[in-house]
Amino acid sequence: MSGQERRRTPRSKAPNDVLVAWQTGTQKAVSRLDTIALGGLFILTKAPAAKQSMVQLLVEAPTGDVRARAVVRWSKPETGMGVEFVAMAPEDRARLAQFLHRLSPA
Numbered sequence: 001m002s003g004q005e006r007r008r009t010p011r012s013k014a015p016n017d018v019l020v021a022w023q024t025g026t027q028k029a030v031s032r033l034d035t036i037a038l039g040g041l042f043i044l045t046k047a048p049a050a051k052q053s054m055v056q057l058l059v060e061a062p063t064g065d066v067r068a069r070a071v072v073r074w075s076k077p078e079t080g081m082g083v084e085f086v087a088m089a090p091e092d093r094a095r096l097a098q099f100l101h102r103l104s105p106a
Contacts (some may be wrong), residue, residue, distance in 0.1 A: 011035040011042075012103040021058040024049040024072075027079040031080075033059070038093075038100060040070060040084040048072070048081035055083055066092045 014033035021030045022042055027049060034042040041057070049055055049072050059066040067089070074082035088096070 002091075007062045012100055014103075019060050021060075022049075022055050024053045024055045034080060036096075036100065036103070038096065040073070042080055042081060042082045044080045046078050048075040048077065048079070050062060051075045054086075057083070058095070061095060063098040063102070064095040066096045066099070075085075076099075 012035065014036045016032065018033050018036075019030055020041065022028070022031055022043065027047075029045060029047070031045040032042045034044050036042075041059070051072050051074065053072045053075075054071060055070050056064075057068045057070055061067075065068075068085050069087040070083035070085050072081050073084050
């Protein structure tokens, strides 16, 4: 599957003013988002969590805060981490879907 897209949901570029608070163990940070999708996020951070770490997330979206638990699928120091959502309340998923709808081209 070399070079082929494996994502189940399309990504959208996140606006520069959207922040995500995240925590894994005792590590806590507030970072900017690079991309966002129904399946997960790419978080820009110089000190990402290790691959396979579980993280708690709070995305401050214009449609309302979105809380979720995720697992780190990709991590690169000085760059960031890709996380996949593993748990999210239905109301959080609805706010995320509404935010993504706003980001999609008309």
